[in-house]
Each structure stands twice: as structure tokens, then as C-alpha cells.
Amino acid sequence: LTDFGVQDTYAGVLEAVIARIAPEAHVLHLSHGVPPQAVSQGALMLADAVPYLPVGVHVAVVDPGVGTSRRAIAVESPDGRRFVGPDNGLLPAAAEAGGGIVAVHELTNAAYRLEGVSATFHGRDLFAPAAAHLALGVAVGELGPAVDPAELVRLPRPYYAVSDGRIESDCVLVDRFGNSWVAVTPDEAEEAGITLGDRVSVTAAGRQRGTAVRARTFGEVGERELVLYATSWGRLALGVRGGDAARTLGCAPGDRIRLDRLT
Amino acid sequence: LTDFGVQDTYAGVLEAVIARIAPEAHVLHLSHGVPPQAVSQGALMLADAVPYLPVGVHVAVVDPGVGTSRRAIAVESPDGRRFVGPDNGLLPAAAEAGGGIVAVHELTNAAYRLEGVSATFHGRDLFAPAAAHLALGVAVGELGPAVDPAELVRLPRPYYAVSDGRIESDCVLVDRFGNSWVAVTPDEAEEAGITLGDRVSVTAAGRQRGTAVRARTFGEVGERELVLYATSWGRLALGVRGGDAARTLGCAPGDRIRLDRLT
Amino acid sequence: LTDFGVQDTYAGVLEAVIARIAPEAHVLHLSHGVPPQAVSQGALMLADAVPYLPVGVHVAVVDPGVGTSRRAIAVESPDGRRFVGPDNGLLPAAAEAGGGIVAVHELTNAAYRLEGVSATFHGRDLFAPAAAHLALGVAVGELGPAVDPAELVRLPRPYYAVSDGRIESDCVLVDRFGNSWVAVTPDEAEEAGITLGDRVSVTAAGRQRGTAVRARTFGEVGERELVLYATSWGRLALGVRGGDAARTLGCAPGDRIRLDRLT
Numbered sequence: 030l031t032d033f034g035v036q037d038t039y040a041g042v043l044e045a046v047i048a049r050i051a052p053e054a055h056v057l058h059l060s061h062g063v064p065p066q067a068v069s070q071g072a073l074m075l076a077d078a079v080p081y082l083p084v085g086v087h088v089a090v091v092d093p094g095v096g097t098s099r100r101a102i103a104v105e106s107p108d109g110r111r112f113v114g115p116d117n118g119l120l121p122a123a124a125e126a127g128g129g130i131v132a133v134h135e136l137t138n139a140a141y142r143l144e145g146v147s148a149t150f151h152g153r154d155l156f157a158p159a160a161a162h163l164a165l166g167v168a169v170g171e172l173g174p175a176v177d178p179a180e181l182v183r184l185p186r187p188y189y190a191v192s193d194g195r196i197e198s199d200c201v202l203v204d205r206f207g208n209s210w211v212a213v214t215p216d217e218a219e220e221a222g223i224t225l226g227d228r229v230s231v232t233a234a235g236r237q238r239g240t241a242v243r244a245r246t247f248g249e250v251g252e253r254e255l256v257l258y259a260t261s262w263g264r265l266a267l268g269v270r271g272g273d274a275a276r277t278l279g280c281a282p283g284d285r286i287r288l289d290r291l292t
Numbered sequence: 293l294t295d296f297g298v299q300d301t302y303a304g305v306l307e308a309v310i311a312r313i314a315p316e317a318h319v320l321h322l323s324h325g326v327p328p329q330a331v332s333q334g335a336l337m338l339a340d341a342v343p344y345l346p347v348g349v350h351v352a353v354v355d356p357g358v359g360t361s362r363r364a365i366a367v368e369s370p371d372g373r374r375f376v377g378p379d380n381g382l383l384p385a386a387a388e389a390g391g392g393i394v395a396v397h398e399l400t401n402a403a404y405r406l407e408g409v410s411a412t413f414h415g416r417d418l419f420a421p422a423a424a425h426l427a428l429g430v431a432v433g434e435l436g437p438a439v440d441p442a443e444l445v446r447l448p449r450p451y452y453a454v455s456d457g458r459i460e461s462d463c464v465l466v467d468r469f470g471n472s473w474v475a476v477t478p479d480e481a482e483e484a485g486i487t488l489g490d491r492v493s494v495t496a497a498g499r500q501r502g503t504a505v506r507a508r509t510f511g512e513v514g515e516r517e518l519v520l521y522a523t524s525w526g527r528l529a530l531g532v533r534g535g536d537a538a539r540t541l542g543c544a545p546g547d548r549i550r551l552d553r554l555t
Numbered sequence: 556l557t558d559f560g561v562q563d564t565y566a567g568v569l570e571a572v573i574a575r576i577a578p579e580a581h582v583l584h585l586s587h588g589v590p591p592q593a594v595s596q597g598a599l600m601l602a603d604a605v606p607y608l609p610v611g612v613h614v615a616v617v618d619p620g621v622g623t624s625r626r627a628i629a630v631e632s633p634d635g636r637r638f639v640g641p642d643n644g645l646l647p648a649a650a651e652a653g654g655g656i657v658a659v660h661e662l663t664n665a666a667y668r669l670e671g672v673s674a675t676f677h678g679r680d681l682f683a684p685a686a687a688h689l690a691l692g693v694a695v696g697e698l699g700p701a702v703d704p705a706e707l708v709r710l711p712r713p714y715y716a717v718s719d720g721r722i723e724s725d726c727v728l729v730d731r732f733g734n735s736w737v738a739v740t741p742d743e744a745e746e747a748g749i750t751l752g753d754r755v756s757v758t759a760a761g762r763q764r765g766t767a768v769r770a771r772t773f774g775e776v777g778e779r780e781l782v783l784y785a786t787s788w789g790r791l792a793l794g795v796r797g798g799d800a801a802r803t804l805g806c807a808p809g810d811r812i813r814l815d816r817l818t
Contacts, residue, residue, distance in 0.1 A: 030301070030304075033731060034588070034731035035298055035561055035586065035587070035588050036586070036588030036730070036731050037586060037588060037600070037730045037731050038556070038585050038586040038600050038601075038603070038604045039730075039731075040586075041556075041583060041584055041585035041586050041604070042585070042604055042607045042608075044583050044584075045583060045585070045604070045607045045608045045609060046607055048581070048583060048609050049607070049608075049609050052581075052609070055311070055315075057304060057307050057308060057311060058304055058307075059301050059304035059305070059308070060298065060299070060300060060301040060303075060304050061298070062297070062298050062299030062300060065731065065732050065799075066732075066797065074300070074301050075301075077301070078301045078304070078305055078308070081305045081308045081309055081312070081416065082305075082308045082312075083308060083311050083312050083315070093773070093796075093797065094774055095772065095773070095774075096771060096772025096773065096774055097772060097774030097775075147785075147787035148771045148772040148784070148785070148787075149772055149773070149784060149785075149786060149787050150786075150787030153607065153787065154787070204299070204300045204302075205296060205297035205299050205300050205302075205328065206328050206329075245359060245411045246358065246359025246360060246411040246412055247356070247358070247359065247412070248357055248358075248359055248360030249360075258411070258412060259410075259411070259412075260412060260413075261410035261411075261412050261413030261416065261417070270356075271329065271356065273328075293564070293567075298561055318574070318578075320567060320570050320571060320574060321567055321570075322564050322567035322568070322571070323561065323562070323563060323564040323566075323567050324561070325560070325561050325562030325563060337563070337564050338564075340564070341564045341567070341568055341571070344568045344571045344572055344575070344679065345568075345571045345575075346571060346574050346575050346578070467562070467563045467565075468559065468560035468562050468563050468565075468591065469591050469592075508622060508674045509621065509622025509623060509674040509675055510619065510621070510622065510675070511620055511621075511622055511623030512623075521674070521675060522673075522674070522675075523675060523676075524673035524674075524675050524676030524679065524680070533619075534592065534619065536591075
């Protein structure tokens with residue numbers, strides 16, 4: 030998972046570097062569509078996907094601090110997954126989804142990187158080689174010195190507040206369909222008294238944008254209507270049946286969304 | 293083939309789910325670029341590609357009705373292909389390209405889906421698991437009860453009309469290069485008296501946009517000129533040499549295109 | 556590597572055609588994001604990636620002349636790589652990156668193409684099949700008659716000029732992050748007296764757009780500041796920390812960029 034996009038050769042070269050070191054490794058591209066340098070969104074995407082991924086080595090690169098003193102790390106979780114990437118908050122949530130953090134090591138061992146590591150493409154020169162060597166059976170501990178898991182950079186949870194009949198939250202992700210995710214679960218909405226069938230007023234980025242129905246799926250609302258539904262990843266999102274909620278709402282990741290139950 | 297795009301993890305997670313169930317399966321991503329919820333365009337893209345695909349299991353998900361009562365199905369064709377996806381018209385044309393429909397079964401057997409199927413992501417929870425089990429050797433009939441092929445949802449053929457010197461057709465697809473496909477074959481154009489070397493007046497979305505030359509390839513017209521050519525999939529399309537026909541024509545899938553032979 | 560993009564089935568069908576001929580071949584997608592018909596940018600992307608790719612068969616298709624008399628070729632380099640694509644300048648730089656050109660053959664042998672080659676999709680009908688047969692062990696010489704390497708179409712080097720305190724160059728590539736590459740190396744900049752820590756005035760597409768700091772990495776300049784850095788592929792580029800240099804500079808591939816050292 031990276032923010033490399035698919036227009037350049039960056040993502041393909043990661044696979045190529047892995048293929049040279051570990052030709053038998055099965056490389057699966059989870060996504061290269063994290064918005065540029067959006068570490069928290071990348072962390073969310075990776076953590077949500079972990080339960081569906083085969084146990085293996087997961088390389089994640091969203092790395093605005095490449096070339097600075099931020100650490101390069103490998104994190105091991107108790108279910109045998111290993112996560113490789115920058116120490117900027119991208120990996121801990123994913124490791125938690127894998128059951129926690131058993132060990133963290135810094136990627137300092139020159140035997141497991143390309144010669145002449147560049148200052149701007151650690152995905153290619155550092156992270157992909159380390160991942161390939163892990164796939165070959167190298168132990169995480171051989172990559173470099175142990176790091177105290179408590180020292181890892183961790184991201185703040187996105188803003189959210191839930192009270193009777195009201196949910197306020199950052200928009201944490203807008204997907205390809207324009208569905209706009211908030212950092213609140215269906216259970217938390219239920220506690221706030223917002224349940225299936227309720228109507229809510231939707232305010233996004235400071236402007237009231239319409240009303241949504243809390244429903245199970247898009248087919249339960251009318252064409253072009255807003256629906257407040259549970260994503261298949263366990264959070265609430267706003268969608269528009271046959272449309273694009275982010276466009277309807279004028280919202281983007283980081284914007285504040287407020288939902289008020291209508292009586 | 294899906295409309296999931298490449299910005300999210302949806303497509304990667306499909307492969308991951310398959311890899312967990314059938315680790316030896318070779319997963320080939322045909323395209324995730326079907327426009328959101330464009331079932332008929334997805335059906336066209338899949339059917340056109342079938343003759344080039346290895347015989348195997350083909351998962352297709354363009355599924356605006358996910359979570360509603362639309363059926364989830366697997367379709368078998370006589371050449372041994374199996375198609376997995378929603379019963380919304382996406383699959384029949386592809387099965388016909390595989391020689392017809394031998395059997396249809398509804399995906400109801402809980403043994404071949406993920407636990408806790410979500411209301412909004414059947415690609416991950418239902419279709420990918422079913423496909424993986426088929427790849428492992430499970431028979432289509434084990435997935436659930438047989439469905440009468442005559443009961444499948446089928447899409448209308450896009451609008452087209454051919455008369456002497458005139459072709460009218462829906463634009464059925466705009467590709468990455470801006471080439472704008474119509475639902476008419478070169479043979480049908482020939483019957484209408486539009487043959488190699490002819491000039492046609494092009495009307496798109498109600499406005500006359502210029503003239504095109506019926507030619508074999510882009511190199512036969514001048515730079516920035518419109519060309520009416522046979523795509524490599526057997527239909528006619530309008531292109532612009534060194535340019536983008538959809539932009540030149542101001543047209544999108546679903547718009548009406550009219551071609552009139554100039555004397 | 557192609558300019559097919561990811562919205563259509565074109566790239567997936569290439570892999571499918573290869574999989575039918577050579578089911579055991581490992582297909583790696585380097586990139587399908589070359590801008591439409593941008594041969595020189597495709598040549599640059601491929602050549603830069605070669606040192607990181609496993610030795611094997613490399614198919615590249617950026618082919619505005621498809622269906623015309625331009626040749627279809629396979630090029631062999633001394634390290635065992637074989638490059639398959641159109642003879643329009645796309646391949647020579649990549650072969651040089653593989654050590655040079657040992658042999659060139661024209662793809663004329665009908666045994667190694669699909670039946671009924673179309674006029675508009677040689678990637679599918681000609682290049683992918685040839686590559687698959689090479690992967691199966693067919694020798695380059697069996698694909699067709701030898702071509703004199705001196706006769707290959709070659710691209711001019713992009714414009715650049717270096718003098719004391721000044722660099723002028725075409726912008727040769729804008730990547731996903733908006734980083735804008737020039738055709739000048741850090742060593743050439745050094746010869747021009749532009750070294751780490753220097754400030755340069757940046758003129759793009761004829762307008763002065765700001766100043767950049769020659770630095771090793773983005774972290775060494777302030778948020779939203781322009782940085783002139785060495786890409787990990789060995790050329791200079793302009794970036795913006797936390798931003799998009801192409802947008803800041805208003806530049807695109809082919810535009811002229813001028814850098815003047817500030818005293």
C-alpha cells in the first residue's frame with residue numbers, strides 16, 4: 030500500500046525489486062491510491078484491510094519525511110504479520126489489527142537494502158528489499174536494532190463527538206464512489222439515538238447540505254438521495270444512491286461533518 | 293472486472309480474499325475502471341475481453357443493487373468458463389462470448405462466502421470467495437440452487453439505427469484515449485454504404501462537430517483529424533489522431549452519435 | 556509499460572494473452588500511466604526502471620503509429636533482456652540501460668502473433684504474443700528477419716543547456732506528486748555552479764515562478780517551499796514540500812524550465 034499512484038513506475042518498481050530478491054514471492058498490490066502524503070488515510074486503509082490479507086509481509090509507504098531522520102522500521106504482530114515502512118504513524122493501527130505489536134526493529138542492516146540508498150525513494154531502496162528478505166525467511170530481528178514499541182510515532186484518532194441525536198466527526202476518507210466516511214461506528218450512532226430509519230440533517234464543511242436516511246444499503250433510499258450507512262469496514266459513511274456524496278456534500282477528507290437527528 | 297477503481301483497497305482486497313482461500317490461484321486484474329455503477333459498459337468490456345482470457349473463473353462486480361434483493365449468481369458457459377457476479381445484466385453477454393449458458397446457480401451456500409456478509413461489499417464477502425472456491429474445484433452446482441437462465445436479468449442492446457448513408461447509435465464507451473465507440477459494426481456500416489475512404493459528418497449529443505474519414509487506422513488521416521475506424525474488438529469508433537475524440541465531440545457514454553455520409 | 560491507462564481492459568488483456576500462451580510466466584505491470592502517445596516519456600520511464608527489473612522480456616507499447624508502416628521489433632541486450640514494441644524510439648534507451656543492443660529482429664513470423672492482427676491494437680495481437688513466446692524460450696531470431704540496429708528510430712535527447720549559474724531544460728516528466736523533472740543531472744548542475752544549499756530562481760513556461768533551494772530532500776525546505784533535488788533515478792527535479800510543483804510552476808512535460816542561481 031502506497032501513495033505512489035499508478036501513473037509512474039514507482040509501484041511497479043517496488044514489485045520488481047522484490048521479484049529480484051525473492052522471485053517466488055507472491056506480490057499483491059493492495060492499493061497505490063492513498064492521496065499523496067496522506068499518512069492517516071493510508072493508516073486507516075491498511076488497518077481496515079489487514080483482516081482480509083493473507084498473513085505475510087505488508088509494505089506500506091506514505092512517506093513525506095523520506096530522507097529526514099524519521100526511522101525506517103519493521104513491526105511484527107502476534108499473528109505472524111510483519112509490517113515494513115516509515116515510522117510516521119502509518120503502521121501501528123495495522124499491527125493492532127494483526128493482534129498487537131510483538132517487536133519493532135529499525136532497518137539499519139545494510140545487507141537488506143539496495144546499495145546506494147537514495148534520499149527520496151526508500152520504498153524502492155529500503156522498504157521493498159527488507160520486505161523481500163523477510164519473505165525469504167529473514168527474521169525481523171536481523172534487520173536492525175530493536176525499538177521500544179512505546180516510542181513509535183502514533184497518529185491521533187480523528188476528531189469525533191457523539192451526543193444525543195448528534196454526531197460530529199472528521200471526514201476520514203472519500204472513496205472512488207464519493208462515499209464519505211466518518212470516524213464513528215454504527216454502535217456509537219445507536220448510542221446517540223441514531224438508528225435505522227432515522228433521518229438526519231447533514232452539515233459538511235460548515236454548510237447544511239441536505240438530509241440523509243440511516244439505512245442498511247443504497248437500495249433503501251430513492252435515486253439521488255443521501256444515505257447514512259455502515260461501510261463494510263465497520264464505520265458510518267454518507268453515500269448518494271446513483272450519485273457521489275462527496276460532490277453533493279462538497280466535502281473532502283479532513284472536513285468536519287455533522288449529523289443531527291430530525292424529529 | 294469491477295467499477296472499484298484503483299484509489300481504494302477494494303480491488304486489492306478481492307485478490308487478498310481469493311489468495312486466502314485459493315493461494316495457488318493466478319489472479320489477473322482485467323480492469324477496475326468501469327465507470328461507477330455503469331453495468332452496461334461493464335458488460336460490454338467483459339464480453340469483448342472473454343475471447344482473450346484464459347478459461348477460468350471470471351469475477352465481475354458492477355453492483356448498484358448490492359444489499360437489495362437482486363440475486364448473486366454463478367454462470368457456466370460450455371467452454372468451461374464460470375462467471376460470478378450480480379444478476380443485473382452484467383454477465384450474460386460475457387457467457388454468450390464463452391459459447392452460451394450451460395447452468396446458472398444462485399450463491400446461497402454459506403460454506404462458500406465469508407462469515408458475516410456485509411450489505412454493501414458483496415465483491416469481498418460473496419463473489420470473491422465463491423470464485424476462489426470454484427478455482428479450487430468446487431462445482432458451480434454446489435454454490436446454491438439452479439436458476440433458469442431465461443430468468444436472468446438482461447440488458448437491452450444500446451440504441452442504433454442504420455439506413456442508407458446514415459448511422460445513428462448510442463456512444464457505448466469512451467476509452468482512455470478519448471476514442472468514442474458506437475454500437476455498430478464495420479459490416480453494418482458497409483451495408484449502409486459507408487466504406488473505407490468515405491467522409492462522414494459527425495453529430496454528437498445534438499451538435500454537428502466536424503467530419504471524419506472512414507479509415508483503417510489513425511495514420512491514414514491528418515494530425516488532429518477525426519477518423520472513423522474499426523476497433524480491435526469489432527465495433528466502429530471515432531478517434532482523433534494525436535488527440536481526444538470525446539473532447540472534440542463533447543460526448544460521453546450514453547450520448548447519441550449520428551454519422552451522415554458526405555457525397 | 557504502456558500508455559493504456561487503467562480504465563479500460565487493454566492492460567489486463569495484454570496479461571491475459573500472455574497467460575494463454577505462457578501460463579507460467581510471471582507478469583509484472585511496470586506502469587500503464589505513460590501519457591497517451593508520449594513516446595519520449597515512455598522511453599525515459601522504461602530506461603530508468605531497467606536496472607531494477609528482473610532480467611526477462613519487457614513489452615512496451617506507446618504506439619501512435621500503430622497500423623502504419625512503422626516496424627514492430629524485438630531488441631536484445633547483452634545482459635539477456637529482450638525488449639518488444641514498436642520501432643518508434645521507445646526501446647533503444649532501455650536497451651542501452653541493459654548494456655547495449657546485441658540484436659534486433661522484426662516481428663514478422665506469423666507463428667508468434669495472434670491470428671487476424673488488428674490495425675489498432677498491436678499490443679494485444681503482436682507484442683504480447685511475441686513476448687510470451689520469448690518467455691517460453693523462443694529465440695529473438697525466430698521472430699523475424701534481423702534489422703540493423705543503426706536503422707532503429709531514435710529519439711532526440713530533450714533540450715538542455717547548462718552554463719555558469721544557469722540551467723535550461725525541457726521538463727521531461729511530471730510525476731504523481733507533481734514533481735517536475737528536467738533533463739539535467741546533479742553532476743551537470745554542479746559543473747554549472749549550482750550546488751547543495753544554493754537558491755535558484757525558477758522560470759517555467761516563460762514565467763518567473765519563485766525560488767527553489769538545491770537540497771538533498773524535501774525535509775530540508777519549509778512547508779510549501781520549492782526544492783531542487785536529485786530524483787532517485789539520477790536527474791534533477793523541482794518539488795514542493797507538502798505540495799505539487801507542477802501546479803505551483805504551471806508546467807507540463809515539454810515546457811521549458813530555467814534555473815538561475817541567486818547570488
